[in-house]
Amino acid sequence: MCLAVPMEIMSIEDNVAHVEVGGVKNQVRLDIIDEPPQVGDFVIVHAGFALRRIDREEGLETLKLFQEGLGLELIK
Amino acid sequence: MNLLNKFKDPELCLNILDQIKSEIQGEFRFMEVCGTHTVAIFQSGIRTLLPESIIHVSGPGCPVCVTHDREIASYLALAEKDLILATFGDLIKVPGPGGKNLKAAQAEGARIKIVYSAFDALKLALDHPQDKVVFLGVGFETTAPTVAATIKMAAEQGVRNFSVLSFHKLVPPALKALAADRDIQVDGLLLPGHVSTIIGLEPYRFLAEEYQVPSVIGGFEPLDILQAILIMIKQKNKGRPEVVNNYKRVVPDQGNAKAIETMYEVFRPADALWRGLGIIPGSGLAVAQRYEQFDAALVFDQELPQVDEIPGCKCGEVLKGLISPDQCPLFSTRCTPANPVGPCMVSTEGSCAAYHKYRL
Amino acid sequence: MPERIILDYGSGGKASQRLIKNLFMKHFANPGLNRMDDAALILDLQGPLSMSTDTFTVDPVFFPGGDIGSLAVHGTVNDVAMLGAVPKYISCAFILEEGLVMDDLERIVQSMARASSHAGVQIITGDTKVVPRGAVDKIFINTTGIGLVVADPAPSGHRAEPGDAILISGSMGDHGLAILSHRQGIAFETDVLSDSQALNHLILRLIREVGDIHVLRDPTRGGLATTLNEIAQQSDLEFIIDQELIPIKEAVEGGCSFLGLDPLYLANEGKFICILPESLATKALDIMRNDPAGQDAAFIGRVAEGRNGKVVLKTALGGHRLLDMLEGEQLPRIC
Numbered sequence: 001m002c003l004a005v006p007m008e009i010m011s012i013e014d015n016v017a018h019v020e021v022g023g024v025k026n027q028v029r030l031d032i033i034d035e036p037p038q039v040g041d042f043v044i045v046h047a048g049f050a051l052r053r054i055d056r057e058e059g060l061e062t063l064k065l066f067q068e069g070l071g072l073e074l075i076k
Numbered sequence: 077m078n079l080l081n082k083f084k085d086p087e088l089c090l091n092i093l094d095q096i097k098s099e100i101q102g103e104f105r106f107m108e109v110c111g112t113h114t115v116a117i118f119q120s121g122i123r124t125l126l127p128e129s130i131i132h133v134s135g136p137g138c139p140v141c142v143t144h145d146r147e148i149a150s151y152l153a154l155a156e157k158d159l160i161l162a163t164f165g166d167l168i169k170v171p172g173p174g175g176k177n178l179k180a181a182q183a184e185g186a187r188i189k190i191v192y193s194a195f196d197a198l199k200l201a202l203d204h205p206q207d208k209v210v211f212l213g214v215g216f217e218t219t220a221p222t223v224a225a226t227i228k229m230a231a232e233q234g235v236r237n238f239s240v241l242s243f244h245k246l247v248p249p250a251l252k253a254l255a256a257d258r259d260i261q262v263d264g265l266l267l268p269g270h271v272s273t274i275i276g277l278e279p280y281r282f283l284a285e286e287y288q289v290p291s292v293i294g295g296f297e298p299l300d301i302l303q304a305i306l307i308m309i310k311q312k313n314k315g316r317p318e319v320v321n322n323y324k325r326v327v328p329d330q331g332n333a334k335a336i337e338t339m340y341e342v343f344r345p346a347d348a349l350w351r352g353l354g355i356i357p358g359s360g361l362a363v364a365q366r367y368e369q370f371d372a373a374l375v376f377d378q379e380l381p382q383v384d385e386i387p388g389c390k391c392g393e394v395l396k397g398l399i400s401p402d403q404c405p406l407f408s409t410r411c412t413p414a415n416p417v418g419p420c421m422v423s424t425e426g427s428c429a430a431y432h433k434y435r436l
Numbered sequence: 437m438p439e440r441i442i443l444d445y446g447s448g449g450k451a452s453q454r455l456i457k458n459l460f461m462k463h464f465a466n467p468g469l470n471r472m473d474d475a476a477l478i479l480d481l482q483g484p485l486s487m488s489t490d491t492f493t494v495d496p497v498f499f500p501g502g503d504i505g506s507l508a509v510h511g512t513v514n515d516v517a518m519l520g521a522v523p524k525y526i527s528c529a530f531i532l533e534e535g536l537v538m539d540d541l542e543r544i545v546q547s548m549a550r551a552s553s554h555a556g557v558q559i560i561t562g563d564t565k566v567v568p569r570g571a572v573d574k575i576f577i578n579t580t581g582i583g584l585v586v587a588d589p590a591p592s593g594h595r596a597e598p599g600d601a602i603l604i605s606g607s608m609g610d611h612g613l614a615i616l617s618h619r620q621g622i623a624f625e626t627d628v629l630s631d632s633q634a635l636n637h638l639i640l641r642l643i644r645e646v647g648d649i650h651v652l653r654d655p656t657r658g659g660l661a662t663t664l665n666e667i668a669q670q671s672d673l674e675f676i677i678d679q680e681l682i683p684i685k686e687a688v689e690g691g692c693s694f695l696g697l698d699p700l701y702l703a704n705e706g707k708f709i710c711i712l713p714e715s716l717a718t719k720a721l722d723i724m725r726n727d728p729a730g731q732d733a734a735f736i737g738r739v740a741e742g743r744n745g746k747v748v749l750k751t752a753l754g755g756h757r758l759l760d761m762l763e764g765e766q767l768p769r770i771c
Contacts, residue, residue, distance in 0.1 A: 022691075
């Protein structure tokens with residue numbers, strides 16, 4: 001329903017972040033994100049606005065939850 | 077980012093698939109509310125990998141699909157006025173009454189611009205001070221705050237030639253209407269990930285508490301979707317329906333307070349018309365009085381015209397998951413992506429279009 | 437003030453003569469064109485010929501990796517070559533918008549001259565019209581090409597056979613993404629360049645050194661997915677494509693991700709699909725990969741019998757789905 005993709009923050013000026021995905025650069029607005037992101041964070045972007053900073057730890061938890069007993073190598 | 081790629085990892089996915097196969101007991105019918113899930117399930121090939129006893133139906137989760145004929149007629153009428161209509165690409169081909177769409181309106185001389193963001197529509201207004209620019213506001217809770225933030229910017233900058241025709245819709249009231257409909261039988265609901273980023277977990281509680289439907293907020297990568305299906309099946313097996321957030325890297329349980337606040341500063345809840353579901357109280361967003369100079373419905377005195385229903389189109393039943401797209405008599409015969417009758421065939425996320433495009 | 441094209445240049449009178457002499461003859465000069473007759477005299481083409489025409493309109497006119505001029509030459513040269521032919525001559529007809537900056541036109545003409553020299557073709561006849569402002573968008577170019585067919589039998593969309601290998605000559609979607617990045621309203625920055633290039637030299641090597649090539653086609657508008665569907669329908673066979681094997685640049689994936697587009701439907705202007713017996717696939721790939729025009733060439737799937745006329749995509753997960761034709765144009769979307 002709502003296409004939103006992760007993009008990495010390269011720099012921030014006021015309410016605009018310069019973001020990158022796979023070498024493609026764009027600008028997104030930070031007007032509605034609740035926690036201010038930092039350079040190097042990944043944010044989830046929808047229609048030109050950052051919605052939220054992606055929580056790496058939570059991502060890892062979600063993976064771990066389903067990996068018990070698999071013996072697969074997790075993210076370094 | 078290594079982490080995000082893990083959610084596409086075939087080995088992990090096939091492992092979850094094995095777990096699904098060992099957990100499944102009898103038939104399991106789940107509805108994905110969100111059109112992006114619909115497309116992801118088809119595009120990734122998950123549909124052909126799931127056991128046949130898992131039946132997957134698509135719900136009302138594509139803002140283009142649920143846009144009502146009367147709303148389409150309204151913006152098509154607006155497009156004929158002396159203004160620039162800025163819209164997301166999604167709406168360009170959606171047919172209204174008589175099959176007319178924005179593309180046809182453009183061919184007749186309407187000035188229509190495709191934008192990627194509501195903010196780009198505001199820039200268009202600033203770049204064309206002599207013209208009136210109207211942004212076509214569609215979308216759910218994910219999109220509405222971006223439009224609200226844009227209206228606030230327009231207000232702060234004193235922009236006078238920008239307005240929004242708001243047909244935004246809210247997801248929980250529609251889910252309530254679905255859950256209360258006795259015709260609709262689902263064993264689980266895959267809840268929309270990015271709407272949930274904004275609204276959090278709380279607004280869905282009633283699904284488990286009042287209606288005993290296992291419900292999982294899921295992401296859009298193949299692993300996210302398979303995990304969500306597994307959780308729903310496990311809940312059903314245990315007989316303990318819950319609302320689970322399985323997309324925590326993007327969805328905080330409490331939602332995004334700033335986005336919600338921005339949304340309700342600029343908009344107020346209103347009754348809204350949904351294709352297939354009819355009027356749902358409090359399920360839409362109208363521009364709040366404080367920002368009424370940006371309300372295109374007021375500025376251009378725009379009402380919802382009365383229109384005839386499209387004969388034969390079963391989009392409504394498809395959207396409720398009552399029938400699958402290929403059970404509609406028009407499917408792939410009179411109604412194709414080239415000549416769509418209803419929006420479920422024209423939207424990239426529509427379930428009919430997904431059936432037509434991806435199903436073997 | 438820059439010099440601009442005025443309606444007089446299309447009048448057929450002295451102003452037209454000046455434009456032809458000072459611009460077109462200056463850059464395109466060759467014995468055929470220099471005769472300045474109403475038609476070009478072709479003396480040296482005997483045997484089966486390949487002929488193709490295409491009209492080029494592109495926004496923006498200058499884009500990363502090329503411009504409408506080089507595109508107009510490459511597009512037609514490639515179409516002629518896809519019949520297993522050596523392109524020899526092309527015509528070009530311009531429709532210019534009143535007010536077009538003369539320096540821009542000269543840049544385009546120079547670019548056409550370079551592209552045709554590199555492709556080894558001569559522009560031997562042409563035409564220029566100037567229309568009032570707004571009647572066209574800056575410049576439209578039509579080119580028609582003719583060449584000598586050297587493959588016997590000539591490759592054709594009808595000739596795919598069960599068991600054939602399906603190869604592509606490089607990464608998909610570069611041109612489409614490069615153009616999109618400069619469209620008004622959806623601007624974003626990328627280093628991706630258009631892949632616009634002439635393919636005839638590589639095609640000739642394949643014909644000469646590999647031999648039995650069943651199908652050659654360049655996946656331009658509509659992208660790989662649409663072109664594969666056309667061939668599957670013409671041959672009335674099933675194509676099974678392995679998604680994992682299709683080369684796509686990370687930046688093309690990236691740009692597509694936030695615009696909601698599918699790289700398999702983006703246009704390519706310097707790539708081709710090659711379908712041939714699987715026993716010849718390795719040799720063909722070696723030749724392609726050793727050529728600057730085919731470095732990222734890849735085996736992407738096979739021709740089979742079954743769901744005839746359809747293209748089936750095997751996904752990364754091992755699932756299968758239909759890969760349909762493009763319907764209308766792809767538009768950036770939010771849902």
